[in-house]
Amino acid sequence: MLTYIKLAWRNIWRNKRRTLITASAIVFAVLAAVFMQSMNRGSHEMILDNMVRFSTGYVQLQDYRYDDESSLDNSFFFDGSVKDRVMEADPNIDMVLPRIETFMLAANDAATRGSILLGIDPEKEHRFNELRNRLTEGRFFEKDESSVMLAKGLAERLQLSVGDTLVLMGRGRFGMTASGLYEIVGLVEFPLRDLNNQVVLIPLPEAQFLLSADDYITSLLIAPGHERHTESIARTLNETFADDELVAYTWAELLPELLELFEFDLAVPKLLTVVLYIVIGFGFFGTILTMTMERLREFGVLLSVGMKRGKLALVVFLETLFISLIGVLSGVVISWLIIFYFHRNPVELTGDAAQAVIDMGWDPVLPMSFAADQFYTQGFFVFAVAMIVFLFPLVKIVTLNILEAARS
Amino acid sequence: MALVRTEKLSKVYNPDTVPVHALRDVSITIEPGEFTSIVGPSGSGKTTLLNMIGGLDKPSSGKVFINGTDLTGMKDSKLIDFRLQNIGFVFQHYNLIPVFTARENVSFIMLLQKRDKKEMLRRADELLESVGLGDRKDARPKEMSGGQQQRVAVARALASEPKFILADEPTANLDSTAAMNLLDIMLRMNKEQNVTFVFSTHDQRVIDRARRVITMVDGAVDSDERRDGTNESGDSTGKGNSTGTGTSTGTGTGNGNGNAQKS
Ligand SMILES: Nc1ncnc2c1ncn2[C@@H]1O[C@H](COP(=O)(O)OP(=O)(O)O)[C@@H](O)[C@H]1O
């Protein structure tokens, strides 16, 4: 075997320039493909990360009816003992965040807007998503206060600012009227546009009081010690609370449309990648084709003196493999280094693009995904291309007529 | 038992379009230890005959026996193995693997035979020394002269310990010194180790030193002459007229002389 490897390795360097050009083309394809994906997925990951941290949590415990009808009537009882049961169910749970969420009308003396009232535990929330750092004006409220913080977009729409009074009107649990006047103590900027334009934050006890829902919450967000425990935690919780009419969902289950949208968003880069690989495939094919055709006579001699066709095919297979490996490995290493750099030092956006991103509530940087599978999928792709390309010399070797080869 | 026996061997190329009768009823026998040259003008069927004997091509009719084994019905993969174990080949050119050194080229054939690695290298060195290339073992074909390359090819052919060696115009691309040098080596192998050689040529000086000369004309054996052991020295008696006209390698003259001699 060693001899065949040696033979193949030396063969690919018979025409150094050709091999290098072919390998470089593969390097280029891998780079381009990884870059395209990384940029797309980078923004997806950022959106998802924000969604998970500010909206859904990694795992969420709800009443089993809440998914169909997100109303306060489908909230569930939550006190210290329920919390203990949750924490004990799975040692991988780091902490839990109770939330109560409902639709309310938010008004100043002139205008009214629909809003999402979000009752939270401010300390825990900050630990989970660093909410306090999102404060743009005023101060962060305490758990036992009866004041509110407004999302920045909503405040602008209502032309309210810190120190003003907000009117909240709506329905509490079981149709009870709910209304109140609250002082706005702070403005918070959310990195998700929908939240930023709608959310009114209020301490959980105050929200429960306002909504006539003492000890009731609509959702319990679960923070795992590590992201990879998401699925298993949801599974144990579903087992533990099967008889309590509670269900646990993972963020992926809660955001199916978003994930679909991302898939769709990746369709174009994926198509481009395929096209790119087809182009590279033809270049690769050209190299292998010439490598094969100019050596037919040599193949003839080898078969004459007693080398089996299978062995000869093996050598040419190794040659194809080596060229593609050189291309893929260098491509992966180079793109890994570049993306690692940009992952650490994101490209700062400027001008209109930056403003547009800031308006969405995001940092004005170009996020790049560093997900591992981006790299090995490329390896797989190139390997597949190499296999297809290898078909030509394979067929040629199997059908080669020794004498015709010697004459060519 | 004869080493090689052909039985009414015929080959017709393009039988359906423009038939070419490359071989017509060739029946020859070669015994172990022979040093036989196949001569004849270009197109007379020398290569075709050697290819049939070497199992590289199938006859249109007739049979080829090597040590009693009939090659004609053998499957391709079996033939490849049969060639590997029984026949050594030296071609006119492109004999060697360009990326391998002389030593690697010679041991490669033994690798195909799955021999012991140490023994392989030892034997490769020994063979290269015996063809006078002891100091060129690590040279690649590109770095060697045509004559040196052909000597490596002979060493490779010997490496597999074949029953006989087939060489199709091994000296055709060499200058006369290199050609004679190669022939000397072949003759010495033949004498000292009793290696059987069957080779084609149209070089008169090569013909002169063969111990048996089979002359082909138009695909048929025209004459078969044995001059056992008389002409290792090269300039043998009774060959005066052929060497006189044939210092050049012109086939026409060379064969004309050969025929004239027989009659
Ligand atoms: N593959 C082939 N197809 C058609 N004709 C061939 C083929 N090989 C050899 N021939 C013809 O057969 C004849 C004998 O050829 P060859 O054996 O090569 O002669 P030599 O080696 O004596 O020069 C020539 O007329 C040649 O043109």
Ligand SMILES: [Mg+2]
């Ligand atoms: Mg010929």
